Amino acid sequence: MDKEDVKRIINNPGFIPGVYNYCDRWCERCPLTSRCANYATGEEFFPGSEEQGIHNERFWEQLGEVFRVTMEMLKEMAEERGIDLDSLDTSEYEEEHEKILEEAKTHPCVVAADKYAKRVDDWFDTKKKLYVEKGESLQKQVELGLTGSDPFGEAEGLKNATDVIRWHQYQIYVKLMRAMTGLLEGVPEIIKDMPKDSDGSAKVALIGIDRSIGAWGAIRGYFPTEEDEILDILVHLERLRRMTEETFPGARAFVRPGFD
Ligand code: SF4
Structure with missing residues (x-):
């Protein structure tokens, strides 16, 4: 997986922007799974993760990969907008x-x-x-x-x-x-x-x-x-x-x- 895969999902015009922001996260019973980028991401990168359980080693490897790709995208977006992430004061x-x-x-x-x-x-x-x-x-x-x-x-x-x-x-x-x-x-x-x-x-x-x-x-x-x-x-x-x-x-x- 790389950031192009993530962008492909995020930019799919069939998805409703932000549909996952105010749902109840009960994907199993959701009528909008086919229009949700969050669901598609889960299906693509963590197929069958619910059945396998989160103790599965592969699951954690994939999660680590998603983290790495997300950080890459964040740095890219910050650069485009002229934000210096290293200088952020969070205290x-x-x-x-x-x-x-x-x-x-x-x-x-x-x-x-x-x-x-x-x-x-x-x-x-x-x-x-x-x-x-x-x-x-x-x-x-x-x-x-x-x-x-x-x-x-x-x-x-x-x-x-x-x-x-x-x-x-x-x-x-x-x-x-x-x-x-x-x-x-x-x-x-x-x-x-x-x-x-x-x-x-x-x-x-x-x-x-x-x-x-x-x-x-x-x-x-x-x-x-x-x-x-x-x-x-x-x-x-x-x-x-x-x-x-x-x-x-x-x-x-x-x-x-x-x-x-
Ligand atoms: S598929 Fe899951 S995450 Fe997406 S809107 Fe439905 S409940 Fe929310």
């Missing part, structure tokens, strides 16, 4: 960024998102038995072949709802942290009229919250005995959703390239 920026990160972590939205992620872990940790029992009950239904029951559909529905919750569990926090740091850093005057990255990140978090609310609603249907606990989690998510919308009033209207 002041790092100090300021560190302060912003600390402040962002204490914002009620971020705190609530962090709490939510931990609650999800707690819930699944303590409900393993529930899932085992559900599996056994569905298995029994298959064996009995009862008319009117749909054990396979039920199993699939439960798996889907669980996957959605697990996928977004940490992403909501990550996206809200990004949105919050962007909000605190502010927008340079020169791009103040453009859509804000903080709104885009908050929108991805909101979509994750919406989907998680739906998924918890579905889980509630599968485990009626857990209604009180699930209701509590739903109230927490709803509170988080409202706080996020109030903090980022432009988020819902943000247009994500390719998706909206």
Whole structure:
């Protein structure tokens, strides 16, 4: 692989510019894989990496190669624009960024998102038995072949709802942290009229919250005995959703390239 290979992918006119900036990174379920340079790069340079696992030596070799090519391209672009990378002073920026990160972590939205992620872990940790029992009950239904029951559909529905919750569990926090740091850093005057990255990140978090609310609603249907606990989690998510919308009033209207 060399930088021409990377440029060939990046410059493909069939790809939607920046489509991967405000997606949920769930490529397996994404309708835009064929129009995403990020996906194409992964497929070309890391084929089958998910199945092989990231412990595979070849994977790390390829990643090292991508790093080398990216650095080559960065130097080339910097030269073209007259930027001296060696003279960049990062200390002041790092100090300021560190302060912003600390402040962002204490914002009620971020705190609530962090709490939510931990609650999800707690819930699944303590409900393993529930899932085992559900599996056994569905298995029994298959064996009995009862008319009117749909054990396979039920199993699939439960798996889907669980996957959605697990996928977004940490992403909501990550996206809200990004949105919050962007909000605190502010927008340079020169791009103040453009859509804000903080709104885009908050929108991805909101979509994750919406989907998680739906998924918890579905889980509630599968485990009626857990209604009180699930209701509590739903109230927490709803509170988080409202706080996020109030903090980022432009988020819902943000247009994500390719998706909206
Ligand atoms: S846009 Fe779709 S294919 Fe591309 S990185 Fe995001 S989820 Fe994956």
